[in-house]
Amino acid sequence: MSAQTKFQTQNVPVAQIVGALSQALDITEGQPKGHSARCCWIGLQIGEALGYAQQDLSDLYYAILLKDLGCSSNAARVCAHYITDDLVLKREFKKLDGSLPKVLAFVLTHSGMEASMAEKFRSIVSTLRNGKEIVREIIDTRCQRGAEIARQMHFSERVAETILSLDEHWDGTGNPEQKSGKQIPRFSQIALLTQVVDVFNTGEGRLQAVEEITARRGSWFDPQLVDVFLKLAEDDLFWFSLADEDLPEKIHTFEPVQMQRVADEDFLDEIAKGFAQVVDSKSPFTAGHSDRVMIFTDLIAEQMGFDPGHRRWLRRAALLHDIGKLGISNAILDKPDRLSDKEFEQIKLHPVFSAQILSKVEAFGDMVHVAGGHHERLDGKGYPNGLKGDEIDLNTRIVTVADIFDALTADRPYRAATPTAKAMAILDGMTGSAVDPRCVAALKQAIEKLERLPQSSNEKLAQTA
Numbered sequence: 001m002s003a004q005t006k007f008q009t010q011n012v013p014v015a016q017i018v019g020a021l022s023q024a025l026d027i028t029e030g031q032p033k034g035h036s037a038r039c040c041w042i043g044l045q046i047g048e049a050l051g052y053a054q055q056d057l058s059d060l061y062y063a064i065l066l067k068d069l070g071c072s073s074n075a076a077r078v079c080a081h082y083i084t085d086d087l088v089l090k091r092e093f094k095k096l097d098g099s100l101p102k103v104l105a106f107v108l109t110h111s112g113m114e115a116s117m118a119e120k121f122r123s124i125v126s127t128l129r130n131g132k133e134i135v136r137e138i139i140d141t142r143c144q145r146g147a148e149i150a151r152q153m154h155f156s157e158r159v160a161e162t163i164l165s166l167d168e169h170w171d172g173t174g175n176p177e178q179k180s181g182k183q184i185p186r187f188s189q190i191a192l193l194t195q196v197v198d199v200f201n202t203g204e205g206r207l208q209a210v211e212e213i214t215a216r217r218g219s220w221f222d223p224q225l226v227d228v229f230l231k232l233a234e235d236d237l238f239w240f241s242l243a244d245e246d247l248p249e250k251i252h253t254f255e256p257v258q259m260q261r262v263a264d265e266d267f268l269d270e271i272a273k274g275f276a277q278v279v280d281s282k283s284p285f286t287a288g289h290s291d292r293v294m295i296f297t298d299l300i301a302e303q304m305g306f307d308p309g310h311r312r313w314l315r316r317a318a319l320l321h322d323i324g325k326l327g328i329s330n331a332i333l334d335k336p337d338r339l340s341d342k343e344f345e346q347i348k349l350h351p352v353f354s355a356q357i358l359s360k361v362e363a364f365g366d367m368v369h370v371a372g373g374h375h376e377r378l379d380g381k382g383y384p385n386g387l388k389g390d391e392i393d394l395n396t397r398i399v400t401v402a403d404i405f406d407a408l409t410a411d412r413p414y415r416a417a418t419p420t421a422k423a424m425a426i427l428d429g430m431t432g433s434a435v436d437p438r439c440v441a442a443l444k445q446a447i448e449k450l451e452r453l454p455q456s457s458n459e460k461l462a463q464t465a
Helices: 014-028 035-049 054-065 071-082 086-093 100-110 117-152 157-164 186-204 206-215 223-233 236-242 247-254 265-280 289-303 308-320 323-327 341-347 350-359 362-373 394-409 420-430 437-452 455-464
Strands: none
Touching: 014 035, 014 054, 014 247, 014 265, 014 323, 014 350, 014 362, 035 054, 035 186, 035 223, 035 236, 035 247, 054 157, 054 186, 117 157, 117 265, 157 186, 186 206, 186 223, 206 223, 223 236, 265 289, 265 308, 265 323, 289 308, 289 394, 289 437, 308 362, 308 394, 323 350, 350 362, 362 394, 394 420, 394 437, 420 437
16 A cells, blocks of 8 residues: 555545544533534434424534534633633533523632632622623634634534524523524524533433423523424433433434535545644644644655655644643643643643544544654653654654644743744754654754745745645
C-alpha cells in the first residue's frame, strides 16, 4: 500500500463522524455520555410525529447532534463568574428554570470550594445587578460561535439557525435575542425541548422529565410541540428505546435514509477544522493553538519530504490532537499559578481523552496514537503511558515538536510568549532526551526558509494560513 493510499479516507458516512464527535460536546457540557445522541433520537421521533419530510429530518438530525458546537466558547466566562468548575456548573445549570431565587441559590452552592465567602458574595451581587445581561452574554457567545462553526463545516443554514436560537423561549424570556412564538425557528424549540427531556430523564427519571416539560408549556415551549411530546411519552417503548446504552454508538444509523451524506477528503478537513475551533475556543490562552500546531506540523512534514496525502492526514491529526482538553475544567486550564499535583494529574488526562474520542470516529481512528502520545518523551518521562524510543512513531514526534514550539511561542496564563530564537534553543536542549532531533532540525530549516522570504511573501503566507 502506498503512502498516498494509506492516508486517504473514502466513503465514510458523515453521520458516523458527527455522531461520534458529538460525544466530545457532551463532555464539554458536563453531560453524561450520549446526551446529544439521545436528544437527536427524541427530536427525530417528534419530527416524524409532525410529518416532516426527509430533508427536514436530515437538517433536524444534524442540528440537534451539533446543538452544543459553541459550548466551549463561554467556558472561561462561566468559570470566572461562578468561581467554579465549568463542567460541573454547566451540567447543573441546564436544570434551572431561570427564576432568580434558584439562580442565586445555585451561585451560592456551586461556587468553588476554594472561593472565599467574600468572593461568593461578590458573585451573588454581580448576579443580582447584572444577572440577565451576564446570562445573555454567555448564551449569545455560545450560540453565535456554534452557528458560525456549523456554517464553516458546510452544514445548511437551517442547522446554523437552529443552533443560533437554541436558548430562545416561547414567551420571549429566552436568549440571546428574546425571540418569541413563531419568531423562533421550529427546530430550535424541538432541540431545546429534547435537551430538557434528556437532562431530567437521565438525572431524575421520566416522570420528572414529563413534569418539567409540562410545567414549561406556554413559557419555554410551544404548547402544540409539548402536546406532541406528551403523546409520545405515553408509550413505554419510547422510554425503553431511549434507555438503550448502545444508542450513542447507533445514532448514525438513524440518519434519514434518503438524505445520507458521505464524507470526502474536503469535508474531513472541514470537520477537523471545526472541532479544532471548538477546542481552541475553550480558553483565551489556547486561541489558535490547534491551527498553529497544524501549520508547524505541515512545515516539518514538508521539509522531511512527506507526500501530499500524508501531509493532509497529519494536518488533521494536528488539528485534533488536543480534543481531549474539552474534558478539562477551565479552572485548571486558565489557572495563572503553578498547578497542584492533583491538577496536573487532571491535565495529564487530556491525551487519554483525545485518544478515547478519536477512537470512536472511523475516519480519524488512525490518529489515536498521535493524539494520545503527543506528550510522550523519547526518554520515557512523558505522559500518559511513559512510552520511549521506538515506541513513539515519527508522526507523533512531529506533532510533539510542533506542539511544544507553539506552547513556547504563545502567551500562557503563567508567562508571556517566548521569542522564536529562544524557543528553538529550548527545543535544542530537549533534543535526544525528549524530542526527535530530525523533527527539530526540520522545523528550524523550515522557519529559516520563511525568514528568508521577501516580506510580501510572508504576509501572503500568513493570510493563507
